[in-house]
Amino acid sequence: MSKGLKRLKKILHNEGLRFTSQREAVWNEIISSDDHREADEIYMAIRQKGISVSRATVYRTIDVLLKNNFVRKLDLGVGPSKFEHRIDSHHHDHIICIQCGRIDEFLVDQIEDLQDKVAKEYGFKLVRHIHQLFGLCENCQ
Numbered sequence: 001m002s003k004g005l006k007r008l009k010k011i012l013h014n015e016g017l018r019f020t021s022q023r024e025a026v027w028n029e030i031i032s033s034d035d036h037r038e039a040d041e042i043y044m045a046i047r048q049k050g051i052s053v054s055r056a057t058v059y060r061t062i063d064v065l066l067k068n069n070f071v072r073k074l075d076l077g078v079g080p081s082k083f084e085h086r087i088d089s090h091h092h093d094h095i096i097c098i099q100c101g102r103i104d105e106f107l108v109d110q111i112e113d114l115q116d117k118v119a120k121e122y123g124f125k126l127v128r129h130i131h132q133l134f135g136l137c138e139n140c141q
């Protein structure tokens with residue numbers, strides 16, 4: 001059993017949930033892609049692979065993964081939130097097209113440093129930040 005799977009088993013146990021092949025399938029589907037997907041898209045992708053799983057199981061499992069920092073949630077202000085896994089994934093920010101929903105990732109050292117600086121000025125120790133840019137992509141302009 002892989003390290004990730006062992007951790008999954010452990011967090012499910014801590015949440016009082018059984019480790020089932022359906023929950024494992026949710027996990028496998030999430031880590032199989034670096035895309036930012038809605039819970040429903042993840043659900044559909046699993047169904048398309050011929051795995052029988054309920055929508056409720058998918059949503060519940062994503063909730064547990066989110067709570068335990070296995071996935072990151074992107075609240076886009078409108079429409080359903082999107083999810084991406086956080087395994088071997090470094091911190092990044094997102095730029096989002098409000099027309100077609102395209103999401104690109106970026107990391108700019110200067111922005112990261114500035115945020116640290118702002119936190120320091122206000123006497124905060126930074127734990128996390130969410131930085132999102134919204135606009136129209138090349139194709140949608």
Ligand SMILES: [Zn+2]
Pocket residue numbers: 097098099100101102136137138139140
């Ligand atoms: Zn676009």
Ligand SMILES: [Zn+2]
Pocket residue numbers: 036084092094105
């Ligand atoms: Zn991302």
